[in-house]
Amino acid sequence: MPNNKNTHSKIKKQFNLARLIYHIPNFIKLSTRLMKDKRVPFYLKIFVYGAILYVLSPYDIIPDFLIPILGLAEDFVIGALCLTGLVKFSPDEVVEEHVKAIDIESKNKFRFFR
Numbered sequence: 001m002p003n004n005k006n007t008h009s010k011i012k013k014q015f016n017l018a019r020l021i022y023h024i025p026n027f028i029k030l031s032t033r034l035m036k037d038k039r040v041p042f043y044l045k046i047f048v049y050g051a052i053l054y055v056l057s058p059y060d061i062i063p064d065f066l067i068p069i070l071g072l073a074e075d076f077v078i079g080a081l082c083l084t085g086l087v088k089f090s091p092d093e094v095v096e097e098h099v100k101a102i103d104i105e106s107k108n109k110f111r112f113f114r
Contacts, residue, residue, distance in 0.1 A: 050082070062074045
């Protein structure tokens with residue numbers, strides 16, 4: 001019986017990872033739309049621009065050329081935290097409006113396949 005529970009747990013983790021990967025393009029669209037929206041506070045946009053500059057900068061807390069995997073992971077984590085913060089701290093009604101618009105765009109885009 002423990003083996004069955006362990007297998008179920010692994011499948012559930014893989015499913016959650018697949019769902020996360022599936023939603024990455026929509027999250028990037030949402031972040032881009034929020035960056036262009038004038039209703040989103042400017043200080044949130046500054047954090048995202050700062051993260052972009054940091055990732056592109058040759059100066060890092062953990063240098064990419066010394067410890068390649070950790071250096072790249074650090075850049076990824078900083079970028080992801082800034083984008084997540086952008087979405088989390090933006091006004092709820094603005095985020096909901098953009099999420100609905102992205103959902104409608106996705107449904108219209110794949111209407112041919114239905």
